[in-house]
Amino acid sequence: MILSETSPLRTIIGHELRALVREGTFSALLGIFLAVTLFSVFIGWSTRSTTLAIYATTVATLNGAGVSHVAPNPLLGVSTLAIFNNLIIYMLLVGALLAIVIGHRSFVRDRRSGVIQLLLSRPAGRPFYIAGKLCGTGIALLSVLLGMFAVSSASTLFIPSLHLSGGEFLSLSAFYGVSFIYLSFFTALGLLFGVYMPNESMSLLLPIIAWIAIVFILPELSTGQNPVALLNPVTLAHAPQALGTFFSSARAILSPFSFGQDYVALALHFLRINSETFNIGALFKLAAAGLAADAACVFALWKYSAAADQIL
Amino acid sequence: MTNPTLVIAKKEYRDSLRSALFIALASFMVLLAAVSILVASFNFQTEVTQYHAALSQLTAAERAGAVIPAPSYYPLLMLRGTIEYLEIIGAVLAIVLGYLAVAKEKGTNASRLLLSRPVSRSALVSGKILGASLLMLTLLVFLEGGIVLAITGIGQVAFSPAELLKLTLSFAYTYFYLLFFFCFSAALTLFFKDLPRALLFSFAIWLVFVLIIPQIGDTMDPDNQVPGGFFASMHVTQSQQSAVIAQFKGYENFRNALEVSSIEKHYERLVFATLGIKGMYNDKPLGYIMIDKWQDLALLLIFYAAGIGAVFLFATNKRIMNSSP
Amino acid sequence: MESKQPKVNPFAIEVRGVTHAYNGHKVLHDLNLSIPKGEIFGFLGHNGAGKTTTISILTTLLRQTAGTVRIAGYDTLEESMDVRKRIGYLPENVTFYNDLTAYENLAYFARLSGIKHVDAKIDETLTFLDFEGVKHKKLKTFSKGMRQRIGIAQAILHDPSVLFLDEPTSGLDPMGIKNLRDIILRLNRERGMTIFMNTHLLSEVGKTCTSIGVLSMGKLIYMDTMERTLNRFPDEASLEGIYVRMETAEMS
Structure with a gap:
């Protein structure tokens, strides 16, 4: 059995997770992430209840001023799930950084300690090592997201005004699913640079720069929005697309790489902030990016030569 | 030249100019500045086209009496994207420089060679900070010169002396902002024993203070809850809006406290006001803007001073050498 | 940087009651050393005995918890800048700025040592070390032996009195190893430098040093001239025997 007690795959995955948990860096970032999840629920809830209270006060003020016909509450049609809108940004930012660290540490740990040669000389061999690395990092990422999912759904149980219906709960799960697909690209990116760069700091820095490019630079080039436009989900959901041939051709060229926007569009859909942004093509694009990065990792690990490695 | 601070500053400056990483990041920054100005110009052009289309529609409908305001061109407003990139990528560049300034010696015996010279630690730290300052000023002067040339050359719009002064002042603020991040990551790199971990934590904190906190403040704004603005959708007047907001002081204070904790917000408020990107300051005299924004300027300078202080505080022999028993 | 008048003192290195502790854990216990000018002193000890801690204190890189150290007559805590002007230091496994050339590395350290005529001094030093050809090569192309020679060059550029x-x-x-030994002997004979050398290679000590000290678990357990040491232990075939005998006697 491939995952039996003595299977090399299981050993490698188990080791991967144990090593990650014992490293202060990962635990610290995970702590930050869970705290941020909790905080975002608080922010979302307090913003929503304050806005509702402001609506009531505004209505009273307008009535006092003699205005009898007041516009209906603009928040009326907005789903409770929208209070999680900050989570999109955290996935986009903190989540990506955490995912890069998971992937990066995974290989650099073996490389820096010099055990890579010992591992690759075992009878289990390279295919198991590669499979173990990919599964191990995937499971680590999944556990982080499950932790966040637990925190966010538990928080809705404790705040009575934040009741989620069965459908909304499913939508929230779908949001985490899409987040997993998006983040797995960055895990693979971290692993990939960990294999190729001779210098450890550089191998951490470059995927971070790639991530900055995906999140802040490509959106401006392809839509003409400001660099931080992706950071405000409410206005982004209704942002007009820039006109002109420059942007339409830039959009066409950069489209395969600018999946940060696709992730945000899908997330906005699943958190029911903007239902018009769902696009099955975007989902395929996210998945394709993740799979391509994974394939690159398999290739890099397959070709990796410990003897030629300068870091050892 | 035997003044040790100058010797060290000169070496730091030259080291960075030779570093492929610095050159790559700096060119990237320049490229992004160029792109963002280009994008802003395209957007403005689109606005003008739409204006003319609307105008001819009105003329065709024989409603010549109706007046729609023509979009007015302020060259400084084209810089919004550039400033946002300086906030994000500029800070990353400064973090990388701060990291390298310490990491090139820390943990290697080069730190021992350096510390056993007749050079005081304060001269050493001052030299590193001076080198980085000169480097950033070079980059900013280059960037500002490029922006002025691009806008006057391509856009055929001349800057007025007042606009040039505002632009220069904004870049001076940018220096303080960037040097804070340099010092901040240098201090963290001195603090942590493990270098990659120091880099990671610098980025994590950058993330929180440059991207997350300002964004929280933004999404917590009740007016931002509805596209087009909550109050606009309610058709309330400005005074009614102020009266309503006044009843939610606690919430507004909390939102403001979050924003105030981030240097990025002070920098942004200051520069957006100076350049007139924040609408209410557009075309206002510099003196008025400076008086109105003195708190943000003071806090920017306090962050800057605190960053420098942290580097001096952490630059002990033990941390520079990364020695353990 | 004004130099004070040289202090008249027969000892190049004087260590009085030096104790050092890291986080409450003592690594040096009441160390006393007096090394006259012109000696080549070999400081022996196993890994972790406290040799590098001692050298860090002597070179002003580390402040001792208690006791005083004087180098060429100057106190390492009170007059650290005066000490630094008079010492040269080559750390273990020396590293430089790899992207700079040998000349650029040396010029940097020369300027920081306050040398006025940097180019002339570098040429003179490289000639002394018989190493002129590599001046404009980047350090990253250097072998371990070449690096070590550049390490010596940076340590002697400013004519220190103690190395x-x-x-x-x-x-x-x-x-x-042979080349390095020759350089050490020439620096001592031709330039009169006092040399303090940490090592655990006993064979080297016998060939170069004029006196030795043995450190064990942070305590100085032996110190004498090389000549008297060899006389005192005539029955031992090699220095290793002496070392083992002293260490085991101390441990029991």
Whole structure:
């Protein structure tokens, strides 16, 4: 059995997770992430209840001023799930950084300690090592997201005004699913640079720069929005697309790489902030990016030569 | 030249100019500045086209009496994207420089060679900070010169002396902002024993203070809850809006406290006001803007001073050498 | 940087009651050393005995918890800048700025040592070390032995009166070790430098040093001239025997 007690795959995955948990860096970032999840629920809830209270006060003020016909509450049609809108940004930012660290540490740990040669000389061999690395990092990422999912759904149980219906709960799960697909690209990116760069700091820095490019630079080039436009989900959901041939051709060229926007569009859909942004093509694009990065990792690990490695 | 601070500053400056990483990041920054100005110009052009289309529609409908305001061109407003990139990528560049300034010696015996010279630690730290300052000023002067040339050359719009002064002042603020991040990551790199971990934590904190906190403040704004603005959708007047907001002081204070904790917000408020990107300051005299924004300027300078202080505080022999028993 | 009048003192290195503790854990216990000018002193001890801690204190890189140290008559805590002007230091496994050339590396350290005529001094030093050809090569192309020679060059550029070497032969091949030994002897004879050398290679001590000290678990358990040491232990075939005998006597 491939995952039996003595299977090399299981050993490698188990080791991967144990090593990650014992490293202060990962635990610290995970702590930050869970705290941020909790905080975002608080922010979302307090913003929503304050806005509702402001609506009531505004209505009273307008009535006092003699205005009898007041516009209906603009928040009326907005789903409770929208209070999680900050989570999109955290996935986009903190989540990506955490995912890069998971992937990066995974290989650099073996490389820096010099055990890579010992591992690759075992009878289990390279295919198991590669499979173990990919599964191990995937499971680590999944556990982080499950932790966040637990925190966010538990928080809705404790705040009575934040009741989620069965459908909304499913939508929230779908949001985490899409987040997993998006983040797995960055895990693979971290692993990939960990294999190729001779210098450890550089191998951490470059995927971070790639991530900055995906999140802040490509959106401006392809839509003409400001660099931080992706950071405000409410206005982004209704942002007009820039006109002109420059942007339409830039959009066409950069489209395969600018999946940060696709992730945000899908997330906005699943958190029911903007239902018009769902696009099955975007989902395929996210998945394709993740799979391509994974394939690159398999290739890099397959070709990796410990003897030629300068870091050892 | 035997003044040790100058010797060290000169070496730091030259080291960075030779570093492929610095050159790559700096060119990237320049490229992004160029792109963002280009994008802003395209957007403005689109606005003008739409204006003319609307105008001819009105003329065709024989409603010549109706007046729609023509979009007015302020060259400084084209810089919004550039400033946002300086906030994000500029800070990353400064973090990388701060990291390298310490990491090139820390943990290697080069730190021992350096510390056993007749050079005081304060001269050493001052030299590193001076080198980085000169480097950033070079980059900013280059960037500002490029922006002025691009806008006057391509856009055929001349800057007025007042606009040039505002632009220069904004870049001076940018220096303080960037040097804070340099010092901040240098201090963290001195603090942590493990270098990659120091880099990671610098980025994590950058993330929180440059991207997350300002964004929280933004999404917590009740007016931002509805596209087009909550109050606009309610058709309330400005005074009614102020009266309503006044009843939610606690919430507004909390939102403001979050924003105030981030240097990025002070920098942004200051520069957006100076350049007139924040609408209410557009075309206002510099003196008025400076008086109105003195708190943000003071806090920017306090962050800057605190960053420098942290580097001096952490630059002990033990941390520079990364020695353990 | 004004130099004070040289202090008249027969000792190049004087260590009085030096104790050092890291986080409450004592690594040096009441160390006393007096090394006259012109000596080549070999400081022996196993790994972790406290040799590098000692050299760090002597070179002003580390402040001792208690006791006083004077180098060329100057106190390492009170007059650290005066001490630094008079010492040269080569750490173990020396590293430089790899992207700079040998000349650029040396010029940097020369300027920081306050040398006025940098180019002339570098040429003079490289000629002394018989190493002129590599001046404009980047350090990253250097072998371990070449690096070590540049390490010596940066340590002697400013004509220090006391030279500290931490495990100078570590990682060198036999030819490299011989070259280094010759340089050490010439610096001592031709330039009158006092040399303090940490090592755990006993064979080297016998060939270069004029006196030795043995450190064990942070305590100085032996110190004498090389000549008297060899006389005192005539029955031992090699220095290793002496070392083992002293260490085991101390441990029991």
